[in-house]
Amino acid sequence: MVVAFFVQGITGVLMLLYYVPSVDQAYSSTLFIIENVPLGWLIETLHLYSAYAMVLLAFMHLTRQYFVSAQKRPRELMWVVGMLMGFVVLAFGLTGYLLPWTVVSKSATDVAVGMLGFLPGQLGAIARFLVAGSGSDASELLRFFALHIVALPAVLLILLGVKMYMFEVHGAIESPAGVRSGTRSVPWFPDALLYLTMISSVFIAFLLAASVLFPLSLPPQFSPETAASFTPQPDWYFLWLYQILKFVSFEGTGIIYALVAVPIIFVVMTLLPFFDKGKERRLGQRPVYVTIGVIMVAELIVLTIWGYMTPGQVISDLQAVLVIGGTALVVVILSWAMYRRRKQVTPASSSSGSLSAAVLERFPILAIVFVLLLAMASVTITSSVDLVSSSSNPLLLASSLVLSAFSLYFMVRILRALVAAGSSRVKSP
Numbered sequence: 001m002v003v004a005f006f007v008q009g010i011t012g013v014l015m016l017l018y019y020v021p022s023v024d025q026a027y028s029s030t031l032f033i034i035e036n037v038p039l040g041w042l043i044e045t046l047h048l049y050s051a052y053a054m055v056l057l058a059f060m061h062l063t064r065q066y067f068v069s070a071q072k073r074p075r076e077l078m079w080v081v082g083m084l085m086g087f088v089v090l091a092f093g094l095t096g097y098l099l100p101w102t103v104v105s106k107s108a109t110d111v112a113v114g115m116l117g118f119l120p121g122q123l124g125a126i127a128r129f130l131v132a133g134s135g136s137d138a139s140e141l142l143r144f145f146a147l148h149i150v151a152l153p154a155v156l157l158i159l160l161g162v163k164m165y166m167f168e169v170h171g172a173i174e175s176p177a178g179v180r181s182g183t184r185s186v187p188w189f190p191d192a193l194l195y196l197t198m199i200s201s202v203f204i205a206f207l208l209a210a211s212v213l214f215p216l217s218l219p220p221q222f223s224p225e226t227a228a229s230f231t232p233q234p235d236w237y238f239l240w241l242y243q244i245l246k247f248v249s250f251e252g253t254g255i256i257y258a259l260v261a262v263p264i265i266f267v268v269m270t271l272l273p274f275f276d277k278g279k280e281r282r283l284g285q286r287p288v289y290v291t292i293g294v295i296m297v298a299e300l301i302v303l304t305i306w307g308y309m310t311p312g313q314v315i316s317d318l319q320a321v322l323v324i325g326g327t328a329l330v331v332v333i334l335s336w337a338m339y340r341r342r343k344q345v346t347p348a349s350s351s352s353g354s355l356s357a358a359v360l361e362r363f364p365i366l367a368i369v370f371v372l373l374l375a376m377a378s379v380t381i382t383s384s385v386d387l388v389s390s391s392s393n394p395l396l397l398a399s400s401l402v403l404s405a406f407s408l409y410f411m412v413r414i415l416r417a418l419v420a421a422g423s424s425r426v427k428s429p
Contacts, residue, residue, distance in 0.1 A: 001057040001089075003200045004050045005156065007207065008092075011047035012149065019099070021145040023137050026101035027221040034218060045211040051093060053207065055237045058089045066272075066293050069281035070173050076273035078166045081159055083270040088156045093237055095148040098141065106222035107232035113140070115245070118255045231312035240300050243307035247320045284339075291335040295328050298374060302327050305379055330377075334412055370414050377407035 018037060020029040033040040062082070065071070071079035098109040116127040133139030220226055234242050241262065244250065250258040268275070276289060283290055306323060380403040 001054055001061065002160065003203055004054040004057060004207075005160075007050040007204065008047060008054065009153065011043050011050065014043050015047065016149070021099070021141055023101065023141060026099060026141060030100045031218060034216065041215050042208075042211055045214075045216040046207060048216055049207050049210055051096060052237075053203075054089050055093055058086045062086055063293070063297060067283060067290065068173060069276075069286070069289075071273035071276065072279070072281055073273075073277075075166070075170055075173065078163060078170065079273050080270055081163045081166065083266075085156060085159045085163065087266070088152055088159065090237065092148065092152055092156075093235065095144040095152065097235055098144045099148065100218065101141065101222050102219040103222045103226045103230050104219045104233075107227050107230055108234040108238075109140075109144075111232050111242075112234070112238075115255060115259060118253065118259060120256065233307075233311045236304060236308070239307035240303035243303045243310070243315070246307075246310070246313065246315045248314060248317050249320075251314065287335065287339050291332060294335065295331045298327050298331050299324065301371070301374055305375060309379065330408060334408075337412060370411060373407045373411050373414075377404055377411070380404040380407065 015033055018029055018033050018040075020026065030044070034044050035041075037043070065079070065082065094109070094112065097105045099105070113128060113132050116131065117124045119127055128135070131143065133143040233239070244262070245255060245258055247258075248254075280286060302323065380400040
């Protein structure tokens with residue numbers, strides 16, 4: 001994520017040489033960079049993809065830290081600082097999205113800023129002033145520009161320095177099983193530095209390859225006429241929130257409930273170390289926290305895909321309950337089966353030990369397959385809910401249900417294999 005941040009900084013400085021933060025010239029200056037500046041299209045695309053990488057890597061890092069219980073004592077403040085860094089990364093995405101002044105970015109930003117007006121009392125007016133200035137388009141663009149290139153980078157650098165200092169004090173987190181046998185100290189220079197340089201080079205090469213193969217295509221410029229025929233939809237990392245706000249219960253004045261509930265969830269996540277004070281960090285001994293974590297990840301994926309599939313559609317409360325509740329129920333059942341299977345695993349023999357090692361070696365591939373199956377399940381489940389509501393096309397409904405069952409079955413098989421492998425590894429002498 002740090003490498004992505006520095007790529008963002010370098011490409012951002014290069015774009016600042018030509019970008020003009022005004023309503024009249026924001027779009028034309030962005031288009032000028034893409035079409036007339038040598039390799040300008042590559043710089044713009046690389047800036048966009050490195051931003052996507054920052055958001056994705058921040059989410060992956062949060063997920064990993066949660067499941068390895070990185071928030072446990074004495075790293076409580078490291079967790080809090082990391083959560084704050086994640087919020088800053090999301091703020092980068094929100095503020096930077098507006099700057100090209102396209103119909104896509106402006107319409108989506110208007111929806112986000114407009115939601116602040118539903119906050120109670122003067123809180124909404126204060127929040128809107130802090131985010132969008134006086135309320136005019138010119139003021140909003142300048143405020144987002146200043147936040148994006150000055151305030152947020154400064155805050156992120158300060159938080160990064162604080163976290164690196166904490167990392168030097170506390171060191172790397174220990175193995176959840178408490179086993180460090182076979183490990184050795186690796187000097188920072190040159191071994192660790194060379195390793196990180198290699199990883200960073202591969203990451204940058206991947207970003208460059210993706211930018212060349214899939215260059216940025218700039219949407220039309222914003223205008224009231226163009227926006228009138230356009231369905232506003234945020235970028236993918238805010239689609240889950242956008243989908244929640246489309247529920248009937250959150251329409252109109254009901255949006256206040258979502259604006260209160262979502263920040264409460266973020267606050268609880270940030271203060272997690274002060275709720276989860278137990279010393280146990282092994283996944284096999286933390287069924288409640290593991291199940292809650294998997295539910296949150298699954299809901300984010302399902303809501304994101306569902307939001308992409310239903311742009312501009314108002315979601316009925318029944319559909320919301322079926323999809324959100326159904327996803328949570330599926331995760332609870334899978335978790336129950338996983339932990340029940342773990343209790344039934346006998347101490348591993350030498351043959352089962354080698355099988356467990358083979359399964360664990362293929363963990364990255366199994367994880368990717370699991371995410372793909374989860375995506376398929378979310379798409380087919382949401383499609384089934386829509387088809388049941390519309391009472392049409394029974395053949396398509398049956399196909400969606402079959403694919404859902406197929407995805408859930410193989411997700412259970414993958415989880416059972418991983419749990420059995422992990423249990424054998426822990427129990428083996």
